Amino acid sequence: MTRFDVEPVPVSRIRETNELFRTALHAPVSSDEKWELAARSYQTGRTWGVLDEGEYVGTASSFGALLRVPGGAEVPMAAVSRVAVRADHTRRGILTELMRTQLTDAARRGEPTATLRASETAIYGRFGYGVADRSRSVQVRADRARIGDLGGEGTVRLLRTDQLATAPPEIYAGFGPYRTGMISRPAEWWVPRVEMPLKDGRNLRGAVHTGSAGHRDGYVLYEVKVPDDAGFDGAVLTIHDLHAPEPAVRRRLWRFLLTTDLVGTVEMHTAPVDEPLEWWVGDPRAVRTKGIEDATWLRLTDVPAALAARSYGNAEPVVLEVRDSLLPDNSGCYRVTAEGAARTDADPDLRLSSAALAALYQGDVRVSVLATAGLVEVLDGAALARADVLLGAEETPWCGTYF
Numbered sequence: 001m002t003r004f005d006v007e008p009v010p011v012s013r014i015r016e017t018n019e020l021f022r023t024a025l026h027a028p029v030s031s032d033e034k035w036e037l038a039a040r041s042y043q044t045g046r047t048w049g050v051l052d053e054g055e056y057v058g059t060a061s062s063f064g065a066l067l068r069v070p071g072g073a074e075v076p077m078a079a080v081s082r083v084a085v086r087a088d089h090t091r092r093g094i095l096t097e098l099m100r101t102q103l104t105d106a107a108r109r110g111e112p113t114a115t116l117r118a119s120e121t122a123i124y125g126r127f128g129y130g131v132a133d134r135s136r137s138v139q140v141r142a143d144r145a146r147i148g149d150l151g152g153e154g155t156v157r158l159l160r161t162d163q164l165a166t167a168p169p170e171i172y173a174g175f176g177p178y179r180t181g182m183i184s185r186p187a188e189w190w191v192p193r194v195e196m197p198l199k200d201g202r203n204l205r206g207a208v209h210t211g212s213a214g215h216r217d218g219y220v221l222y223e224v225k226v227p228d229d230a231g232f233d234g235a236v237l238t239i240h241d242l243h244a245p246e247p248a249v250r251r252r253l254w255r256f257l258l259t260t261d262l263v264g265t266v267e268m269h270t271a272p273v274d275e276p277l278e279w280w281v282g283d284p285r286a287v288r289t290k291g292i293e294d295a296t297w298l299r300l301t302d303v304p305a306a307l308a309a310r311s312y313g314n315a316e317p318v319v320l321e322v323r324d325s326l327l328p329d330n331s332g333c334y335r336v337t338a339e340g341a342a343r344t345d346a347d348p349d350l351r352l353s354s355a356a357l358a359a360l361y362q363g364d365v366r367v368s369v370l371a372t373a374g375l376v377e378v379l380d381g382a383a384l385a386r387a388d389v390l391l392g393a394e395e396t397p398w399c400g401t402y403f
């Protein structure tokens, strides 16, 4: 028995935990009208709470989704969000108990992975989360960017406001996760991304790309603001969501945005690190990278299941010893081969924490880099090069979904 017990939050009290979360993030609490919509962004039975004298003082929520892992398999995942401890109850271990309960529950539900976006980088490593992909914040000057038309068929068409809540979700669901690190998006995810901003009177816009066969193969959701001190041509267009499995379609959508009249700058805060913008626009100085930041924090809740789900590169096997203090069932040795990975009694070649394993899982960073950083203990030096090949991935992971 811990001092603070973690319990499922009944539907009738979810709003209290939402208020707790918004207060912890210094955001205004939702009005009755806004809550009507916000309530629809929760999946039932996935919010945990800690009570003190009948009031919620800690909470963590999640929604269920699928994560595409190296090799293309889609693995069940708990998408963790709305984590908060009330300011008068912090640093007493409440989050630690919430994390233990939530991650154990995810493994029990058959979700071998959990991911989140961290408000602060200091919080989640101790709970076995590692940075599994990154995204780029980028600004492109419309007057200097020249994305040529490469030819080919396809049209970009603006969406009417009443189509914004339906067309992008349909198109995204049609693709499914098409790249390592991407996730499926349940209906609950879309509510705060489209319906709530529109209700708030925000200037949300959207456009869809249709290919030659009449198939909708890309879309973008964006918002345009004209800063007070800017002229008519100084508008800043911010891309909130841009998806198209084909790079040529992504390029066309960027071209459409950069040639929209009166737009001075197009920016995106969650672009893939490998989006070849500098090459597309001709003048590489038209593109300014403002930062490359941690995006997905991944936790393997069921290490044997997660390791079995992904594919591996072609090299001789290595044995990894994983140490997991929060979920000790995961601790032990795993033999990783080109054909797959499973538990073994063999002696380890490399030893690492569950957080380091999570950082390596999607292939965003090489094992040898983490060894240099002291996060992988090398017991057999020859194993390091093999582990780089085995755990490496063919493409740079990118989630492209913020929550």
Ligand SMILES: CC(=O)SCCNC(=O)CCNC(=O)[C@H](O)C(C)(C)COP(=O)(O)OP(=O)(O)OC[C@H]1O[C@@H](n2cnc3c(N)ncnc32)[C@H](O)[C@@H]1OP(=O)(O)O
Binding pocket: 024, 025, 080, 081, 082, 083, 084, 085, 086, 089, 090, 091, 092, 093, 094, 095, 096, 097, 116, 117, 118, 119, 120, 122, 123, 126
């Ligand atoms: C996915 C998301 O929702 S991200 C949003 C997360 N929420 C926020 O940022 C809202 C504001 N912050 C909070 O609500 C709280 O401070 C939380 C949730 C971050 C932490 O909750 P707490 O109950 O204080 O954490 P807890 O007491 O379990 O801390 C465990 C350990 O982590 C450390 N820790 C916790 N939060 C932080 C932090 N923000 N920075 C540095 N260390 C931290 C504690 O010092 C403690 O270390 P110790 O084991 O060495 O003593």
